[in-house]
Amino acid sequence: MKFSKLFIPTTKEMPSDASLPSHQFLVRGGFIAQTGAGIYDFMPLGKIVLEKIRAIVKKEMDEAGANEVQFGFVTPLTLWQESGRALTMGSELLRFKDRKNGEFVLSPTNEEAVVNMVKNRVTSYKDLPLHLYQINTKFRDEARPRFGLMRGREFLMKDGYSFHSSEEDLVREFNLMEETYKKVYTKLGLDFRVVEADSGAIGGSGSKEFHVLASSGEDTIVVCDGCNYAANIEAAVRKPNKKEVLDSSVLEKVYTPAQKSIEEVNTYLGTDPFFSMKAVIKKAIYENRKEIVVFFIRGVDELEETKACNALNALELVDAIEEEIIEVGLVPGYCGINGLDGYTFVVDCELQGENNLVIGANEVDYHYKGFDLSALKDVKYFDLIAVKEGDICACCGGKLSYTKGIEAGHIFQLGDKYSKAMNATFLDENGKAKPFIMGCYGIGVSRLVAAVIEQNHDEKGCIWTKSTTPFMVDIIVSNSKNEDEKNMGEKIYEELKASNVEVILDDRINARFGFKIGDFELLGFPYAIIIGKKLLDGIVEIVDRKTLLKTEVKIEEVVSKILNLIK
Numbered sequence: 001m002k003f004s005k006l007f008i009p010t011t012k013e014m015p016s017d018a019s020l021p022s023h024q025f026l027v028r029g030g031f032i033a034q035t036g037a038g039i040y041d042f043m044p045l046g047k048i049v050l051e052k053i054r055a056i057v058k059k060e061m062d063e064a065g066a067n068e069v070q071f072g073f074v075t076p077l078t079l080w081q082e083s084g085r086a087l088t089m090g091s092e093l094l095r096f097k098d099r100k101n102g103e104f105v106l107s108p109t110n111e112e113a114v115v116n117m118v119k120n121r122v123t124s125y126k127d128l129p130l131h132l133y134q135i136n137t138k139f140r141d142e143a144r145p146r147f148g149l150m151r152g153r154e155f156l157m158k159d160g161y162s163f164h165s166s167e168e169d170l171v172r173e174f175n176l177m178e179e180t181y182k183k184v185y186t187k188l189g190l191d192f193r194v195v196e197a198d199s200g201a202i203g204g205s206g207s208k209e210f211h212v213l214a215s216s217g218e219d220t221i222v223v224c225d226g227c228n229y230a231a232n233i234e235a236a237v238r239k240p241n242k243k244e245v246l247d248s249s250v251l252e253k254v255y256t257p258a259q260k261s262i263e264e265v266n267t268y269l270g271t272d273p274f275f276s277m278k279a280v281i282k283k284a285i286y287e288n289r290k291e292i293v294v295f296f297i298r299g300v301d302e303l304e305e306t307k308a309c310n311a312l313n314a315l316e317l318v319d320a321i322e323e324e325i326i327e328v329g330l331v332p333g334y335c336g337i338n339g340l341d342g343y344t345f346v347v348d349c350e351l352q353g354e355n356n357l358v359i360g361a362n363e364v365d366y367h368y369k370g371f372d373l374s375a376l377k378d379v380k381y382f383d384l385i386a387v388k389e390g391d392i393c394a395c396c397g398g399k400l401s402y403t404k405g406i407e408a409g410h411i412f413q414l415g416d417k418y419s420k421a422m423n424a425t426f427l428d429e430n431g432k433a434k435p436f437i438m439g440c441y442g443i444g445v446s447r448l449v450a451a452v453i454e455q456n457h458d459e460k461g462c463i464w465t466k467s468t469t470p471f472m473v474d475i476i477v478s479n480s481k482n483e484d485e486k487n488m489g490e491k492i493y494e495e496l497k498a499s500n501v502e503v504i505l506d507d508r509i510n511a512r513f514g515f516k517i518g519d520f521e522l523l524g525f526p527y528a529i530i531i532g533k534k535l536l537d538g539i540v541e542i543v544d545r546k547t548l549l550k551t552e553v554k555i556e557e558v559v560s561k562i563l564n565l566i567k
């Protein structure tokens with residue numbers, strides 16, 4: 001391909017809202033163009049990358065035995081009513097009406113559509129297992145679309161759904177998908193980690209996420225320095241922290257004037273915050289109601305909101321403002337577990353059995369000392385805390401620390417949630433109708449375009465991996481008005497093409513050398529061949545985009561050198 005013939009509108013102008021390198025460079029390099037909040041067009045270079053990633057995903061999915069299909073981007077709302085998700089999906093689900101007042105949604109995911117496809121078509125255990133997938137546009141009306149392709153509203157996803165007659169067979173497919181995904185990310189040339197993930201309110205057993213490691217990642221991943229344990233912070237666990245209780249437990253109400261925070265109260269009383277109960281008050285949003293709720297954790301811990309949300313089976317937790325807390329009769333700053341009958345509260349399981357605690361007295365300026373939690377009956381205990389760096393690994397006793405990741409894939413053992421709701425059954429060996437056991441498996445194809453660059457860039461621009469780059473080699477003719485340079489460029493270009501190298505020839509007559517080099521650095525093809533003044537001595541230069549190191553090579557050797565490099 002010749003540069004002069006390809007639409008590559010590079011620019012020095014930075015989008016004003018672009019904080020991430022991938023967002024900046026993909027826009028500046030003319031890969032993508034924004035048309036609305038979270039909505040992007042792919043220009044020729046961006047489209048090539050997207051298709052390369054799609055092809056790698058497709059090849060591995062096909063090899064694993066899955067069948068490619070395509071669901072309509074628009075689905076009737078009735079399907080979503082059948083599964084119940086019309087009510088629970090909230091505002092991420094974009095709904096609209098057609099001219100006949102029929103209601104539809106833009107697909108954010110396709111569990112309903114796939115169950116609808118399989119229902120009454122697969123009727124016997126003999127036809128199972130079955131795995132259907134597509135690589136297709138999704139729309140989610142994200143509250144905060146941001147970071148370019150990373151969190152779009154319209155994006156490209158590979159979504160696969162498997163159907164089984166037993167849990168064991170689902171687990172087999174789940175493990176196969178883990179291996180398949182590992183192959184995909186390895187082929188893409190990415191440094192990634194498989195992590196334990198939150199299974200959400202859906203419950204179910206296994207759920208794993210695949211994270212591309214990058215400092216800009218939105219997700220915090222907990223990793224162990226001693227073993228393979230890795231988990232999204234939303235699901236991470238630790239070895240429970242324990243300390244000896246020093247004093248005996250005698251309940252005593254104490255005056256703590258204007259001492260509200262854990263730090264203030266414990267400094268004032270000379271007590272250890274480890275043995276105090278912190279009340280975190282939130283507003284829980286359910287399908288058709290809202291409620292002020294209280295989470296109790298140790299004074300030294302922080303609440304993990306996803307865990308907290310799952311504990312209550314709520315759709316979402318939002319901050320409760322002081323007026324709302326007072327309105328329901330709670331006392332901000334002095335909320336304690338003693339006397340909370342009638343309120344919804346849950347307690348972190350590491351507090352279970354603890355005594356001699358400092359807690360709020362539900363009265364302004366007062367706390368209790370020496371509270372014995374084990375005396376309280378009917379308390380609901382859940383894992384509610386966010387694992388901290390330095391905590392101890394529950395698997396091996398190693399030290400846990402944080403790293404940042406970009407969620408590039410998620411595999412999930414669904415069970416019969418959707419098949420049951422939509423009454424999709426098969427006949428088992430005994431002729432008995434049973435709902436399909438399902439798994440679902442997603443890969444963020446367009447997010448991966450950005451993830452490759454988040455992990456591989458420098459201050460000058462993109463550095464594509466070999467399997468994702470639009471072109472492997474950029475032949476830069478320093479001065480396209482010089483006939484010798486121009487002809488040599490053409491010659492090497494033809495030779496590389498004949499050797500099946502994806503090559504682009506920067507033949508732009510009116511672009512100066514510095515400009516061409518600037519574009520090479522911004523666009524991030526792995527190698528450039530510079531044809532310049534040394535051509536008179538029979539020499540050209542190869543530039544490695546990653547290191548920006550230049551090597552002089554004899555013209556006769558340049559093709560074989562390149563073939564060696566890209567092997």
Ligand code: ATP
Pocket residue numbers: 109140142149150151152153155157407408409410442443444445446447
């Ligand atoms: P997130 O927690 O990032 O919102 P999710 O749990 O909603 O992700 P899934 O429903 O599991 O994501 O979707 C499968 C994959 O699709 C994700 O692993 C991610 O790579 C990608 N994806 C999800 N939401 C977006 C988005 N708004 N923009 C681009 N890619 C996305």
Ligand code: MG
Pocket residue numbers: none
């Ligand atoms: Mg999401």
